[in-house]
Amino acid sequence: MAADTGDFPSFTFGEAQLDTAILDDLASQRVQPRLSTNPDVLAVINNSAKHVTDLLKNDGKIYGVTTGYGDSVVRAVPPELVAELPLHLSRFHGCGMGRFLTPEETRATLAVRLVTLVRGWSGVSMDLVELLANMLRLDILPCIPSEGSVGASGDLTPLSYIAGALAGERDVLHKGEIKLSREAFAQEGLQEIILQPKEALAIMNGTAVMSALAGIALEQSKRLMAAATRLTSMCSLSILGNTRHFDARLFNAKPHQGQMLVAQRIREDLAPMQENHEAVRMQDRYSTRCAPHVIGVLQDAMPMLESVLNTEINSSNDNPLFDPETGDVLHGGHFYGGHVCMVADTLKTQVANLADLMDRQLATLVDTRYSNGLPSNLSGATGERAPINHGFKAVQIGVSAWTAEACKLTMPASVFSRSTECHNQDKVSMGTIAARDALRVNELTAQVAAAHMMAATQAIELRLKSGDLTELMVGPRVLAQVEKVRALAPFITEDQPMDVILRDVTAKLLTGELSVSF
Incomplete structure (x- = not known):
């Protein structure tokens, strides 16, 4: 070469x-x-x-x-x-x-x-x-x-x-x-x-196609997991939530390592808030309070999923194989993609759970019954312009649709094995279908995350404008995230189409160009 x-x-x-x-x-x-x-x-x-x-x-x-x-x-x-x-x-x-x-x-x-x-x-x-x-x-x-x-x-x-x-x-x-x-x-x-x-x-x-697609899906899933974690922090800030839900002592009492890590990241995001704020409610709704328990499942599973997939990628998985030393012909079934299918089926289920979590968090932000004083649908319009502006109302409907579609795709592909090729291939893995499903679930979940990222950024800025929050309370990590989003998406005062912006933010979340760092 x-x-x-x-x-x-x-x-x-x-x-x-x-x-x-x-x-x-x-x-x-x-x-x-x-x-x-x-x-x-x-x-x-x-x-x-x-x-x-x-x-x-x-x-x-x-x-x-x-x-x-x-x-x-x-x-x-x-x-x-x-x-x-x-x-x-x-x-x-x-x-x-x-x-x-x-x-x-x-x-x-x-x-x-x-x-x-x-x-x-x-x-x-x-x-x-x-x-x-x-x-x-x-x-x-x-x-x-x-x-x-x-x-x-x-x-x-x-x-x-x-x-x-x-x-x-x-x-x-x-x-x-x-x-x-x-x-x-x-x-x-x-x-x-x-x-x-x-x-x-x-x-x-x-197994090259299914392994390649699952590998890309796995790396996307890591980014979506990080986004869901940061968005939980942003949601908690936006609803003036109880930061003590993420106390280290709580998670030491139920010490799943991934769950503990997610809670730690949220806790560190919210440390400036905890020092300067008393919560509105003793207990926030599950989508905020239990977020480490949702995100933590994927965080805990990720090392195993990654190890399985890396083993598959670096394997000899065709048939027949030839012993490099003796030349003996070895007829077997290493083309079978069961391990890849397990990875992809697991990813799509857990990532869809992230979509469902973020959907519920966004629903909390736009609803005046639950947002603890945020404007209806997070509209930035005030005064005589307020009645005709609807902010994130339709975006929340879209998020609900994307979440439903993601959840619909979580049926395990492996159980749909078909007997093919004159009953020679009478038990097959369906790994490639699972990997394609995982990519589609990631795409839908990234759309949910993009909408939530824009909405949560809007919510924090509304709190800053009202004086309910100060930059000191929001803290440098979340403020840095707000700045990244604002480089891509404007504050919404007057109603405007958001589809082009949503597509851009979605793509950048999947590729990591819109980074979420801890």
Whole structure:
């Protein structure tokens, strides 16, 4: 691969473990991909390809190389047709539907598959590995439909679009244009490859799409968790709430570590308020008082979810595998995405709970019965202009709709296993569907968080204007958050459309551009 350009940090495939944070950075091009030039790494890849060649020379039987695929494993492929079989696999799986993966999701998918192939268990050539690495480096992105995978035998149909692109046959996005991959390769001085006997199967028969999507969803979930935590602080301030709900002694009495951390962050946000304010109510409503107990569930689950997903990303998850030392063919089921599905199903349930929490907090802010003196719907209009202005009334309705849709998507995908492919794939993971659901739940929850962030910022500024709060009481951490929001969204005095602003704030919350720091 050519030398890196620019000042971006790099990640070297074949020399380091890929975790979800680096995967997210690769997907967003904050990290530059490189392929190892270490002779030991390259030797393992070359030896893996040699194992396949040697087996074929010795008339060895290899699933998907000298046999048909799936239930057609009982069908022997004549030696003179073995070379054609990989291209047929990529072609007959070209039946994907639905939206195309975004550039970020596609880069993540390429990265995850590359990690697997450089481990040397998959029987692919150096030519394939180098071309795949160059596609990632040069941003030659296969157009991958998101629908059509049941999550075992891996992501066959979506990954066929990568295999076909490597062979020069599929569309890619390159320099802002859709074109055939062979055209993009030619423009970059590259050449498509002829897929060798195991290579289409090695590309396609794994968990790269679901793992990539789940990895992005996990990193987004961290940002949404942080946003929900900060918004709880902002809501408590806005309703002149009881800061002692977050007392350290309370949480030492029920010491879930994640829950304790969430309470600590809120407590530190509210420390200036506690020193200068007496609460209006002895006990605030559950959406404020119990927020650490809601957010803390995801915070406590996150290390385990991250560990499971990182293990999957750094695994050899195709079939068959070749022992790098002996060349023995190992037929198994590592393409099964059950662990990824568990991560995604867990994420979408817990993130939807964040949406529900934030929805209830916002409902408290806009309702004069519960907001302890804030204007109706947080309208900034006063005097004779007040009757015709409705502030965040419709936004709160939208938040309720987005929350309902997020909650609707939390049904576990794994329990909807279908028997497919002549009952060969008779128990499948549904991991890719779960991962797509998780991304959609994140998007809806980010919309809720964006609306709440704008509303809570408005509420705090209304309190500052009325004198109910001072900047000393709000404190530097929350004031810094208010300033970040105000750089994107105005104070609402006269009614105005907010959709463009909401979209911008939503996108920036998901990517971390609108940061929430503790």
